[in-house]
Amino acid sequence: MTALEELIMKKIMFYCQYLAGMGHLVRSTEIIRSLVKDFEVCLINGGQLVPGFKFPQDSQVVYLPAVWEDGNELKPVDSSLTIEEVKESRKQKILTTLEEFQPDCIITECFPFSKHKLKFELVPMLKQARSSEQEITIICSLRDLIMTQPMSEEARTRRQQKVCKLINRYYDLVFFHGDSNLLRLEDSFPSVDNLNCEVYYTGYVAPASKDNLLPHTTKDIIGLNQSEPTIVASVGGGRHGYPLLEAVIAASPILKASLPHKIHCFAGPFMTESEFQKLQQAAAERDNVIVRRFTPRLTEYMEKADLSVSLGGYNTVMNILKTKVRSLLLPSLNEHQSDEQSIRAEKLAGSGILDLLRRDDLEPSILAEKIISSLKKEVPQNSFELNGAKATSLRLKELLHSKVTV
Incomplete structure (x- = not known):
């Protein structure tokens, strides 16, 4: 960076909303962690707070009144407020932040x-951004699969037309956080040629190295320093993960008898308290199982693990690719969710990188057999591009600093 660029530090306002799990939040903060080295960053966070989640230290965070999605309905996390009250408050807070931060x-x-x-x-x-006297570059940050919900061809065409209209009216660039060797944007968005802006492939946004994490607490590293064989079972945000963790705990006595392992289960911050308590009660009868809600160091657990058993969200898959851990992956159990997890998981299973689970495999004896079989396999290898956060930052430096004028 030149002396002039250092003097004129560019500002980036990053809007993130997660409605079901926390995958969008994790990916966004991984990107922001790379951005704060060269930019002043303000994160607009519209989702439910995650206890123990650590934001990049040098970023500013603006918290909107949180919303989540129940089925197909948008609901406020604070049930004392109506959704209309929350919508108006959120909109005004975003517009005020835009005016004050001047990105x-x-x-x-x-x-x-x-x-x-x-x-x-x-x-x-x-x-408001487009009407500003200040030149503001507007960018979409996009995961590798979109618009995978079941719908008619007519409805899909209309949706794509609406997307193209918004992109072409407001946006300068689309960051596609995927590897073209696995998935391309046109695989799930055939109208890509109708976009008038650049689509830039960053590679996947995999988790940062341990050096980039904040100092841990003792609770964060339970079992990490032990030498015993380990299985990690995780379900992302946790809203739809109870059946998988229930099945893992039920299978644990079979595993202990034939292939002893310590099993670390992470239920996720959004699993209901009643479901979490049921899991803890079940685990209390199993000396080879530990159940906790959340760890900011999941990547380290997966690096240590002999096997990961999980749902199939973007960030979990990134952890799998990053750590090269043997993996059993169950695409989402949420009936309202798109086919995104299944499509990605089947692509990776076809490449031999992980093994798939189906709903019928959650019967304890079947699951135990699947786990034992997976543990006997060779550790998988892959060569996907996983430095998407760094590539995003580098492209933004090229784009924004080229606009510096004396």
């Missing part, structure tokens, strides 16, 4: 390819 760049995570329920606040933000 050189706005990044919207996934919108307008998804999250259309949030148009009430995002379109006003985009309009």
Whole structure:
């Protein structure tokens, strides 16, 4: 960076909303962790707070009144407020932040390819940015699979037309956080040729190294310093992960008898308290199982593990690719969710990188057999591009610093 660029540090406002799990939050903060080295970053966080989750230290975080998605309905996390009250409050807070922060760049995570329920606040933000006297670069940060919900061809065409209209009206660039050797944007968005802006492939956004994490607590590293064989079972945010962890705990006596392992289960911050208590009670009868809600060091557990058993969200898959751990992966059990997890998981299973689980495999004896079989396999290898956060930062430096004028 030149002396002039250091003097004029560019500002990036990064909008992130997670409605079911916490995958969007994890990916966004991994990107921000790379951005804060060269930019002043303000994260607009619209999701439910995650106890123990650590944001990049040098970023500013603005918390909107949180919302989540129950089925297909948007709901406030604070049940004392109506959804209309929350919508108006969120919109005004975003517009105020835009006015006060005065960003050189706005990044919207996934919108307008998804999250259309949030148009009430995002379109006003985009309009205000485009009407500003300041030149603001507007970018979409996009995961590798989008618009995978079942719908008619007519509905899919209409949705793609709406996306193209919004992109072409407001956006300068789309960051596609995937590897073209596995998935391309046109695989799930055939209208890509109708976009008038650049689509930049960053590679996958895999988790940062341990050196980039904040200091841990003793609770964060339970079992990490032990030498015994380990299985890690995780379900992302946890709203839909209870059946998988229940099955793992039920299979644990079979595993202990034939192939002893310590099993670390992470239930996720959004699993209901009643489900979490049931898991803890079941684990209390199993001396080879530990159940906790959340760890910020999941990557380290997976590095140590002989096997990962998990749901199939983007960030869990990134952990698998990063650590090269043997993996059993169950695509989401959420009936309202898209086929995104299944499509990605089947692609990777076809490449021999992981093994798939189906709902019928959750019967304890079948699951135990699957786990034992997976543990006997060779450790998988892959050569996917996993430095998407760094590539995003480098492209933004090229793009924004080229606009520096004396």
